[in-house]
């Protein structure tokens with residue numbers, strides 16, 4: 206970049222003033238080039254006021270100014286029956302053919318007292334997300350509405366976010382994703398493009414549904430078209446979704462009525478996915 | 489005083505040189521093939537996984553930068569603190585530093601999933617990311633290293649045709665203290681930040697501690713000094729000419745020893761404070777897992793502490809041993825190996841012992857094993873070959889080392 210900027214400046218004075226000494230000429234060329242570069246940097250380049258503002262917005266979570274919503278999910282482990290429908294519908298909807306790449310994983314678990322339960326885990330959309338803090342290019346950021354989003358066109362595939370996420374959420378595209386998706390059409394149809402080789406992907410709370418739904422005046426968490434696929438499909442309503450800022454939303458009501466916890470709060474990540482214990486007290 | 493005689497006799501030199509260059513050239517070619525295969529097939533040809541996303545190449549990246557730290561150390565000593573006696577080794581340090589940083593960039597280019605977007609950190613900023621800060625520092629510092637190196641390059645007779653270049657070289661040389669200052673600042677920042685890469689991750693108990701950045705920079709200073717001196721002594725022994733005086737050699741070894749001691753002292757307290765005098769469930773669990781499923785507990789104690797720490801410290805601080813060629817070479821190499829193994833252990837230990845986050849007892853702790861594949865290994869060897877090859881040509885054709893007693897080449 207530096208050299209590109211300098212070259213044209215170098216030739217112009219050389220043509221007009223052939224008598225200038227080499228040293229002077231290089232000095233002029235250098236100064237012109239440097240001045241051009243600095244001007245460029247602070248007017249339209251990465252150091253420009255807009256660019257700097259943009260960085261702050263993206264990394265501080267106010268991408269589109271302010272949002273009056275704060276999306277959140279609850280998973281009731283005591284009513285989950287372990288059918289795995291949420292896992293499969295996620296794979297169909299977000300077009301994840303490879304089982305090793307699941308965004309929403311599920312696996313059999315045991316409580317301390319020995320009873321079986323089924324554990325599922327989407328991305329927890331942490332309010333203090335370590336993955337967002339570490340990304341060197343801001344390819345993952347927290348939106349004003351609380352969703353931790355990914356920009357697949359910006360990600361350089363360094364995988365620092367995978368290292369930073371303590372919940373094993375993120376998946377890297379080690380190879381091109383070309384396999385047929387066997388979960389379609391039974392469990393849903395693809396709503397987003399497949400990701401390219403070399404970038405990291407993860408659960409998005411189906412933000413394509415939320416964003417479109419709001420455009421059409423729907424309420425995510427209540428209207429099915431605007432609600433994450435996994436929440437819709439659950440046959441026992443073990444997953445609840447909605448807006449934390451709205452006291453009447455399904456999630457606010459659910460959190461008020463149930464005793465919930467979040468995964469490893471000691472990490473200081475402030476997850477926005479809440480869980481109900483597999484065995485209710487005195488149950 | 490035991491002298492090691494490995495100098496190659498004058499008649500055989502040409503042959504040995506070509507064999508050496510041939511072997512390295514071959515390695516480089518094989519590495520190039522490996523690199524192309526990675527670019528074509530993607531990172532699926534590595535042994536990495538979503539549980540262990542960083543491995544051999546990140547280790548190589550961290551170690552190359554650490555062992556390249558001699559450059560800023562000696563530049564600062566010579567040009568900022570004005571301790572002139574170290575001057576004869578400053579050029580070699582800058583050269584070794586440059587090779588370390590360029591190797592690191594090569595291994596990083598291999599490691600990222602989208603090498604075509606390598607420039608993104610320059611344009612898209614996330615000032616909260618240590619990795620972003622490291623990228624900037626490494627790029628800026630590499631520029632400083634290149635500038636510091638140019639005057640040496642211009643001294644080659646090839647550049648006779650552009651006498652002006654030497655003038656500019658001289659100007660750069662006059663600005664050496666400025667570069668040394670900038671270099672010192674940048675190095676302090678990114679060498680420590682490389683430790684912070686791991687140290688800031690609250691989810692991984694073994695990593696999450698403020699001592700990591702400091703341990704990284706101290707070990708880099710020890711490793712960087714050792715690497716520079718090791719190569720200098722080797723070249724001197726192989727060519728049979730004295731490059732630096734016995735006295736200077738002894739002083740530099742002691743310097744490496746002091747850096748090593750500082751590092752060991754911090755390591756001792758780091759261990760004592762986190763594993764001996766206190767108890768944290770996360771770290772204890774992870775360490776237990778490491779002990780039962782990996783060799784890293786053993787490589788920590790034996791290679792990092794005993795072979796790469798205590799032994800070399802003993803050698804470097806005992807007059808008799810330090811002045812013995814064999815012992816000295818062993819000690820310096822052991823420090824470099826110790827620092828490299830440390831980078832591997834730090835990276836892998838945090839990854840193969842992931843945190844337990846499930847509310848159940850089975851957890852989903854997949855302690856994924858990691859072994860580099862042949863493809864990763866040949867690429868790494870190729871990068872090492874690149875560094876050694878460039879070093880060899882540099883030593884042969886550039887005035888990297890002062891040549892007092894060998895007037896003509």
Ligand code: SF4
Pocket residue numbers: 328329330331334335336337353369370371372373374375407474
């Ligand atoms: S769960 Fe992991 S990927 Fe999701 S926001 Fe938190 S740290 Fe990021």
Ligand code: SF4
Pocket residue numbers: 339340341342343344345359360361362363364365366367404405
């Ligand atoms: S892999 Fe992509 S999203 Fe993750 S930290 Fe690197 S650039 Fe950011």
